[in-house]
Amino acid sequence: MSKVFIIVQANEEARPIVEALVQDNPNAVVQESPAMVRVEAEGSLTLNRSTVEALTGQPFDIQQLHINLISISGHIDEEDDYLTVAWNN
Amino acid sequence: MDMNVSKKKLGIKERYAHMTRGLGWEPTYQPAEAVFPYDKYEGIKIHDWDKWVDPFRLTMDAYWKYQGEKDRKLYAVIEAFAQNNGHLNITDARYLSAIKLFWQGVSPLENYVVQGFARAGRHFRGEASRIACQMQAVDELRHYQTQTHSISNYNKYYNGFHSQRHMWDRVWYLSVPKSFGEDALSAGPFEFLIAISFSFEYVLTNLLFVPFMSGAAYNGDMSTVTFGFSAQSDESRHMTLGIEAIKFLLEQDPANVPIVQGWIDKWFWRGSKVLALVGMMMDYMLPKRVMSWKEAWEIYAEENGGALFRDLARYGIRPPKGWADACEAKNHISHQIWLLFYEYGGATAFHTWSPTNEELDWLSAKYPDSFDKYYRPRLEFLRDKHARGGRVYQTTLPALCTTCQIPLCFTEPGDPTKISHRETVHEGEKYVFCSGHCQEIFSNEPEKFVQSWLPVNQIYQGNCFNPDVDPTAPDFDPLKAVLEYFHYNLGRDNGDFEGSEDQQNFAKWRGQAGHN
Numbered sequence: 390m391s392k393v394f395i396i397v398q399a400n401e402e403a404r405p406i407v408e409a410l411v412q413d414n415p416n417a418v419v420q421e422s423p424a425m426v427r428v429e430a431e432g433s434l435t436l437n438r439s440t441v442e443a444l445t446g447q448p449f450d451i452q453q454l455h456i457n458l459i460s461i462s463g464h465i466d467e468e469d470d471y472l473t474v475a476w477n478n
Numbered sequence: 479m480d481m482n483v484s485k486k487k488l489g490i491k492e493r494y495a496h497m498t499r500g501l502g503w504e505p506t507y508q509p510a511e512a513v514f515p516y517d518k519y520e521g522i523k524i525h526d527w528d529k530w531v532d533p534f535r536l537t538m539d540a541y542w543k544y545q546g547e548k549d550r551k552l553y554a555v556i557e558a559f560a561q562n563n564g565h566l567n568i569t570d571a572r573y574l575s576a577i578k579l580f581w582q583g584v585s586p587l588e589n590y591v592v593q594g595f596a597r598a599g600r601h602f603r604g605e606a607s608r609i610a611c612q613m614q615a616v617d618e619l620r621h622y623q624t625q626t627h628s629i630s631n632y633n634k635y636y637n638g639f640h641s642q643r644h645m646w647d648r649v650w651y652l653s654v655p656k657s658f659g660e661d662a663l664s665a666g667p668f669e670f671l672i673a674i675s676f677s678f679e680y681v682l683t684n685l686l687f688v689p690f691m692s693g694a695a696y697n698g699d700m701s702t703v704t705f706g707f708s709a710q711s712d713e714s715r716h717m718t719l720g721i722e723a724i725k726f727l728l729e730q731d732p733a734n735v736p737i738v739q740g741w742i743d744k745w746f747w748r749g750s751k752v753l754a755l756v757g758m759m760m761d762y763m764l765p766k767r768v769m770s771w772k773e774a775w776e777i778y779a780e781e782n783g784g785a786l787f788r789d790l791a792r793y794g795i796r797p798p799k800g801w802a803d804a805c806e807a808k809n810h811i812s813h814q815i816w817l818l819f820y821e822y823g824g825a826t827a828f829h830t831w832s833p834t835n836e837e838l839d840w841l842s843a844k845y846p847d848s849f850d851k852y853y854r855p856r857l858e859f860l861r862d863k864h865a866r867g868g869r870v871y872q873t874t875l876p877a878l879c880t881t882c883q884i885p886l887c888f889t890e891p892g893d894p895t896k897i898s899h900r901e902t903v904h905e906g907e908k909y910v911f912c913s914g915h916c917q918e919i920f921s922n923e924p925e926k927f928v929q930s931w932l933p934v935n936q937i938y939q940g941n942c943f944n945p946d947v948d949p950t951a952p953d954f955d956p957l958k959a960v961l962e963y964f965h966y967n968l969g970r971d972n973g974d975f976e977g978s979e980d981q982q983n984f985a986k987w988r989g990q991a992g993h994n
Contacts, residue, residue: 391785396688398707422768424695424703425688451490452536455544456551459707460684461714462782464721465533469490478788
């Protein structure tokens with residue numbers, strides 16, 4: 390399985406995104422670098438809207454990810470309730 | 479009076495469908511072939527443009543909303559940075575050379591990509607692809623503008639940031655990114671898409687904007703890291719479109735596969751050469767380093783690019799031809815390029831220097847297979863020579879590769895002691911190359927590359943002097959005349975960092991930060 394990743398800025402808006410990824414993807418590994426956080430996993434990563442909303446108590450639009458996103462790898466499947474990145478290998 | 483509107487919002491896929499489909503029309507005053515004259519000649523066959531889908535399904539309304547929010551955040555940081563003399567919080571004024579090179583050589587490339595996507599958006603027939611190109615053109619314009627606004631603050635205090643537009647069209651090392659951009663801009667719209675969206679944005683830009691920008695943060699430059707990551711949030715969309723674009727082309731017709739493969743071979747190699755400059759910025763120009771160029775290459779090119787090409791194998795796509803050579807070069811290119819710029823440091827509009835012992839030790843640890851054996855002795859030799867009053871400045875001009883326009887400083891695959899040099903005779907004229915891959919790119923399109931504007935060749939032909947100079951005057955100094963033609967402030971923009979005005983001013987201003 391190839392590795393996918395989602396990298397976001399290290400800030401308060403992106404913190405619940407990282408926490409939601411860790412919560413919902415048991416194999417996710419978090420790497421912190423200056424000003425950025427990289428979450429990687431073998432195969433796939435899913436960001437669920439409901440998890441972010443439960444963490445913050447606020448409505449969350451999956452597309453809000455764009456504001457603090459730095460990089461992403463893999464094929465993207467985006468719906469109103471989730472975003473998944475995955476490789477088909 | 480309030481309108482009674484339905485509460486139910488459309489889902490993301492429905493919104494995308496409404497905002498990207500059915501917006502075009504069949505022309506009647508002119509045949510379609512006359513309206514879209516450039517989407518056939520490259521040989522790419524498209525049967526159904528509606529198969530083009532942006533996986534993020536970003537629509538124009540959402541685009542403006544999120545881009546506006548990004549810009550507000552960015553400009554708040556830039557203002558705070560300027561108001562609080564943020565430039566004095568960077569680790570060391572040597573760091574500014576990396577930002578000068580970025581400003582001189584990368585920002586204008588953003589401006590080229592604006593033009594490229596505006597043109598591709600005009601010439602593709604599918605509405606969704608045109609909208610994606612339009613967004614990307616606006617993104618790239620935003621990058622050029624935000625970089626201009628962020629970096630103009632440095633221009634108030636330091637040398638080498640002036641005259642960017644003038645230098646771009648003239649300075650020898652800037653012809654490397656310039657010729658790369660012009661090669662892409664003068665290609666057909668599909669080749670442009672594979673060159674920029676796929677080969678550059680998907681496979682290679684992570685190397686520039688992720689570890690290098692994290693390095694900017696590590697060196698205290700909040701202004702640069704903020705525009706860098708703000709730009710990269712757009713790049714992650716572009717990367718996604720890059721992979722979508724390639725799948726779209728490969729799925730439309732099997733005849734597209736060999737054409738696309740040829741472009742991947744060409745543009746991966748071209749991009750990897752341009753990024754040698756970034757390798758030098760990461761390994762030598764950041765006083766504090768997040769990771770080495772080699773480590774960044776392993777994560778973002780080998781691991782991530784490897785996953786990508788395993789994925790594309792099902793279409794019959796293989797990794798680019800230059801892949802193995804580019805991977806071997808990860809041990810060498812940053813050092814080879816730094817040594818080149820150090821020795822030509824009299825002719826650069828940024829400063830170069832000898833690394834400290836601590837920095838040499840870091841490089842030794844990061845490059846166990848190459849640094850101590852091939853590069854450390856040379857760097858120490860040059861440093862000793864400088865200490866004895868003999869700072870090395872090369873004054874003879876190097877041979878340039880006709881394709882990538884980088885001076886011949888890279889070595890043969892498998893032999894880091896031998897400069898790689900290739901020659902082709904085309905219609906009685908000799909052309910020089912840095913590698914077999916650059917030579918092959920030339921051979922595939924000689925009509926294009928015989929037109930290369932090679933700065934060294936132009937200098938020797940006398941085309942790089944100001945109009946009022948007299949080359950026959952007894953005191954004529956050709957090198958000085960060329961640097962004046964570049965609009966360098968001699969002795970301030972160029973030369974060693976040690977003793978430079980930037981070094982002195984930074985030390986003085988930082989000293990004033992703690993007392994009156």
